[in-house]
Amino acid sequence: MFHIDPLSRKPVYEQLIEQMEKFVLTDLLPPESQLPSVRSLSIELSINPNTIQKAYSELDVRGIIYSVPGIGCFVAKNAKELLMEHSRGKLKQLQTLISELALAGISKEEIMECVRKTYEERGVNL
Numbered sequence: 001m002f003h004i005d006p007l008s009r010k011p012v013y014e015q016l017i018e019q020m021e022k023f024v025l026t027d028l029l030p031p032e033s034q035l036p037s038v039r040s041l042s043i044e045l046s047i048n049p050n051t052i053q054k055a056y057s058e059l060d061v062r063g064i065i066y067s068v069p070g071i072g073c074f075v076a077k078n079a080k081e082l083l084m085e086h087s088r089g090k091l092k093q094l095q096t097l098i099s100e101l102a103l104a105g106i107s108k109e110e111i112m113e114c115v116r117k118t119y120e121e122r123g124v125n126l
Helices: 012-025 038-045 049-061 079-088 091-103 108-121
Strands: 065-068 072-075
Touching: 012 049, 012 079, 038 049, 049 065, 091 108
Parallel strands: none
Antiparallel strands: 065 072
16 A cells, blocks of 8 residues: 655655555545554554654644554544645645746646646546
8 A cells, every 4th residue: 555665855754644645635545444553554664663653643733643542543534625725725836836837938838738637647627
């Protein structure tokens, strides 16, 4: 399920967070589903348990998961909505990027084609 790129410049815990968020958004991890234990994921991925605990703690702080002492960690009921709202916040960054591209001479058509291709790759029609 999880894949860690040891050659990536991105820290392992951040790779785990990004993958977990993607799994929640794509319903691979539906609300209330139990996450693998820190120990089992550590063994599966051959990484330090503290790294996994760091990722789980960050996801807990963000409200994406919650832990039940002695039982494990679970996906929060509203995790997908929280992630979607966070993503909507990135629209301002996109607007800034589009302004920079326009100033650099990139046409609206090129930008729209890039958006269309990206949505097609994700299986979403515009």
